[in-house]
Amino acid sequence: MNNNFSLLDRKKDRYLLIVIILAFSIFFINVFKPWNIGRWYSDSPLIQSLRLSSYGIVTALVFLFTQFPLRKLFKQSNFRVKTYLLWLFIEIILISLVYIFLYGNPIGNFINDFLFSLKYTVLGILIPYSFALLIIYYKKHLEQIEALQNLLSTPLENKRLAFKDDKGKTKFSILAKDLLYIESTDNYVTVNFLLEKKFKRQLLRNTMKNLESRYSSEGILRCHRSYMVNTSNIEFIQKNKKKLNLHLRSIDKTIPVSEKYSSRFLDILS
Known part of the structure; x- marks a missing residue:
């Protein structure tokens, strides 16, 4: 059984993950306004759109940090499944904390604010993150099929x-x-x-x-x-x-x- 998780080992796949999360999050949250998020604050349509878009931008920036400088710092070039799950958990925690400091009140009831932020962080990234992994998985399989076809079309002794x-x-x-x-x-x-x-x-x-x-x-x-x-x-x-x-x-x-x-x-x- 293979214990490696290779979908996010290549830099171009990590960039693709971040771009998909950014684009999908901004589109989804502005169009569908889940969890009545548009009513959390009373602001004009333009300010509301900017505020809602900022949630997706913040999420993408955190992933940019964790997938590049942080992975380099901890020398995580290749994930095993357990390491990947731990890393994803850390990313969710970091995003939740950033949301609290940017949009909440960290000096107030921190535990309640953190649990609230954690809940909506998980719900917010579940769809775009899963969608991004499916795209990366599909893309990698197409590359492998193409490479295999090229390999089969060339005699081994001449390759x-x-x-x-x-x-x-x-x-x-x-x-x-x-x-x-x-x-x-x-x-x-x-x-x-x-x-x-x-x-x-x-x-x-x-x-x-x-x-x-x-x-x-x-x-x-x-x-x-x-x-x-x-x-x-x-x-x-x-x-x-x-x-x-x-x-x-x-x-x-x-x-x-x-x-x-x-x-x-x-x-x-x-």
């Missing part, structure tokens, strides 16, 4: 992988079937492959995270903080208690699998 540096410039390319594994080396990665049946290495300035998002659809999967492997070149998988090791064909090299990524390789093993 080449172009490796680009962190500035997007192609530095070299190799046959997909010859790639063995990729290893992280500080700000660089080392691409290990076969060339005319001889083991070769090529240094590339890039990150594992970038390569993971680019090549996972090609069957080149992250198995460790420091390693990615070409699954087509795994000779056998060895399980020793809770530890997994991958043995690659053509070379005397054992690649460790960390617990975070073990589920995907246990599926292969079974």
Whole structure:
């Protein structure tokens, strides 16, 4: 069973989440005015529209903060399901607190105000957040289908992988079937492959995270903080208690699998 939650791992998916929440919230709250929210204050139509829109803007700004600087601060580049649920809970709490300080009276009855704010925060983001996740999920599946179609349309023996540096410039390319594994080396990665049946290495300035998002659809999967492997070149998988090791064909090299990524390789093993 896969314990990873990958829908919000990519930056472009997080930006899409925020944009959808912003647009949907502003539209929904101004058009439908749920929970009689238009009667909470007595103000002119223009001021009311600005006030209602500000709820969506505040929510989007909090998500912008939690999904980028806060995730970077706590080094949450890849979510597991439990971590994701905890993170979402933190986001809801933060939004509720911001609402209290902007629209309520934090010096008054804080507990009652917080519970009131929490209730409407959950109700307010439930629809746009769920809608955004469905869009991201659908979009990712379309990308995977397209990548699979491209993969099937190209014979494996002729398929080449172009490796680009962190500035997007192609530095070299190799046959997909010859790639063995990729290893992280500080700000660089080392691409290990076969060339005319001889083991070769090529240094590339890039990150594992970038390569993971680019090549996972090609069957080149992250198995460790420091390693990615070409699954087509795994000779056998060895399980020793809770530890997994991958043995690659053509070379005397054992690649460790960390617990975070073990589920995907246990599926292969079974």
